[in-house]
Amino acid sequence: MPHRLHLFLVLSLLLTSSCQQAPREYKQTLLVFGTLVKITLREVDPALAQKYIAQIRKDLNFMHKAWHPWKPGPMGRTNALLATGGWFSANPSVLPVIKRGIELARITNNLFNPAIGKLIGLWGFHQDDAPKGPPPAKKAIDQLLARHPRMSDIEIDGLRMRSHNPAVQLDFGAMAKGLAVDRVIHYLRSQGVRNAIINAGGDLKVIGSHGDRPWRIGIRHPREKGKVLAALDAYDGDSVFTSGDYERYYIYKGRRYHHIIDPRTGYPANQSTSATVILKDAATADAAATALFVAGPSGWQVIARKMHLRYVMLVDKNGRIIMTPAMAKRITLIDTDRKPIIIQP
Template sequence: MKPWTRWLGWLGLFGLGMLFLLVSRLPGEPEAEPPLLETRLLMGTLVSISTWGVEEKQAEAAMEQAFAEMSRIEGMMSRFIPTSPVSGLNDAPRGAFHTVPAELISVVSKGLEIGQLSGGAFDIGLGPLSDLWGFSREPPPETPPAPDALKKWREERDRTPGPGIELASDNRLRLTGPAIGLDLGGIAKGYAVERAMEMLRQAGVVNALINAGGDMRIAGSKGGKPWHIGLRDPRKPDGVVAVMDLTGSKALATSGDYERFFMADGVRYHHILDPKQGGSSRSGLMAVSIQAADSLTADALSTAVFVLGESAGLALLQQFPGCEALLIREDGQMVQTPGFVATRSKTP
């Protein structure tokens, strides 16, 4: 019999051929390992968490903790949950200081800071005005509130100087007028997302994406591939006007006039309220997206810039180094700051 090493040579050649085929095939294989995805209803929106590169059990436990953290923050900062400290403050008579959780104090003070920098365009004290408009009501409103009611709010609001929210030592807080009520809708979601990402990080998840109804936080990548994020077309629910491929630690938030709105007599009334107007902000913008280092800042700035409009909004952004914006004007034109990461964008 011939030495078997000869046949081994042939076998090796065949094996090499197969290996070559396999290797040449691999780069074309799209996302060999897809991220794990988990979704919940939280904070009045659909919250999804994707993780990558962590074993399933560990990832699921981490996501569970992240959801629980967001739920805990909702329970503290939602004005729609009657037992929350925020509801407690809103229901209590005005003028007296109340002790609240330190976490709430820190979010409120951050909100007041951005409110001041924005010249009052961002306002966490609009609870009563939001109630008047009722965009969070179900079923949603179909008409604007009565002019009398709005006038009354305006008069009362004007009697209260400043933001109407005061902080004191030992985690105390007070609301100073009847037209003032905490509405952390423009900031609490961002804070919760930020905290959720922190929970994931502590649980050993390095690559993740959290999406809470457009408030987004990303970390790492999908095995070297960026997280692939679309920016919704303000007028076409299924359309996308820009694509953002993001890696590393970044936050992204979008405010748009299409999230909650109704049309009455051909006029669009949406949920982003301008404190100066006492109604839907008319700043010439349909949507504002902010990229920032943390979700809380991105969330608050997207609202602030929306209310301020293009020129004042971009000026405000100057005070937040590292924050970038993409604005969509009412005519569909898009404007973006140089550092805003977006590829393949087109006008809507």
């Protein structure tokens, strides 16, 4: 009898184990916004996961086309009408983006400045492939800077808008990805998805957790390709965004020219190699990372204080790693002998 009881318990345990399925994880990669968007959904029925991915693909493609700064579409038409200086009816697909851009430009002291589209185009970054040089002539840069294009030049009255400065040309490359990620996460939450991560070229936002642990995130090394500089745990609702000079750039006569233009000088910002921020709102995190990168080691604290940023890490042009105390508690540096400089904003 004891032998039979033992055998029964063993069989029961085996049956119970076989019935316990591993958590379902569905992964899909999309090419949109000029980058790979990796979507991971956990504990979601495969049929539902496919349905969600199909809707996300549709939404991202719509946003990409609507917000594209130099290809035909609503944003391109908006730019053409802004140049006239007259009132026009704003396209509903771009108006919320522009309003958000005006507010984020204000709180970043215009270091995030989507109105400098003409300057970005002058540098050759209004194309799918990175330019090869040479850099634009100083005279051409100075002429655009002298016109001071800013988001505050745009006036909005209900559904109408106009620009008081014909030099304004909108390019939301430093915010659009974050806004798109926010909208995708909102959609997934509305469908009852409880655990997911949206990773858009290394910039990401998470829902829930990865099983019984937080989502583990790696931050790219700005100078050593393929290496991770640091890792951190991301919790429900966290957005982790990094601006770096390693994504779109070209080398001309031994000098690196990248796509993050300092609106104050008209040239690529040259004091940082990457800036990482953690916030709940992905669009704000996207713009904040750009502003911190442009501000550099001498000015990032002003931006961090104004935006109430707790979690900031900046790598300067000399490889120094600067971070806030709150970030230092959450982040683990990997494969580096450098000790971080910890500074309050």
